[in-house]
Amino acid sequence: MRILAVDTCSRSCSVAVTDSGKLAGEVTTLRPQTHSRHLMRMIDMALEMAGTTLDAVDAFGVTRGPGSFTGLRIGISTIKGLALAAGKPAVGVSSLQALALPLMCFDRLVCALLDAGKGEVYSASYRFARSAGLSETEGDSRWGTTGFSAEEKVLHPADVLADITAPCTFVGEGARAYASLITARLGEKARLAANEHHVIRGASVARLAFLRLKYDAGNDITGLVPRYLRKSDAELNLDAKRRTEPRNA
Structure with a gap:
């Protein structure tokens, strides 16, 4: 099984391709820019290192959290888009x-x-x-x-x-x-x-994705959503606003 795996949950960003459980290509970086600026380029680099293409990927893996709210959304939306376009399974794993x-x-x-x-x-x-x-x-x-x-x-x-x-x-x-x-x-x-x-490697994400695909039936792409553990600042601000608003008689 050939797996493309991505982590974007923190300041680091990592992409790996594994083939039959062996690492074929991996790119990891620490950059100040948002991961959306370099993720697709890193995916292309990892695929090139592995000597393969997106069409040849059998499944996708991505960290689902916990972690940076923005980072998680970038990674998960990217992987879901690639998986849906390819008609291949995608699973989330714990960061x-x-x-x-x-x-x-x-x-x-x-x-x-x-x-x-x-x-x-x-x-x-x-x-x-x-x-x-x-x-x-x-x-x-x-x-x-x-x-x-x-x-x-x-x-x-x-x-x-x-x-x-x-x-x-x-x-x-x-x-x-x-x-x-x-x-x-x-x-x-x-x-x-x-x-x-101290950084999450795409190779580790790929290994966990392989285990889930092998032993767990839960690989419904629609159920692949971030795991935040706590509310976002926007949600907390909204809750505070609601508590202070006067109730209608």
Whole structure:
């Protein structure tokens, strides 16, 4: 199966093409411009690296969140458009799962953190299971023995750290932003992933998309929508306005 996968949920942007589970081409960048300015060019570059074309892609994958509201909309709308035009399946995967995936070789807790702004982070924690890859720290795994799942939350970093008592590796732009707080609270129990792991790779998105396509029937494109975890500023402003408006008698 040939998969084209995209991540646009944070400041980084990554596109990968995998063929039969092997990485064939990947482009990752950190640019100040909106991802809509370079995403299609990156898709063309990844396809060229892989020596293939859009017509030859069997399925599409994209991070569905949590993450930047604008970034998620760009990635998801692009992938849905390509998938609908090609008549091929498209699935969304967790951005936090994709972030944690490269650290599955560590026999310790992995906490994935994305900067959510407003002094908060998007967070999920995973524990490596020798026989099953990453597994959830709580709740039931949607992927059985083939993958992992964990409860995703948006919290103040201190609240995330309050729940962690075991040695833990932290990864993601949120981990880098709050590295001093993490070290101060957890001391030697905390480790920060290497710099190259703090961005989500398209290859990880492709792998998770492959697992979902293989083991889960849920690949309805119309159901592929962003997972925000919290309301947008526009929604919060509207709620505040409604609370202050006088009610009609």
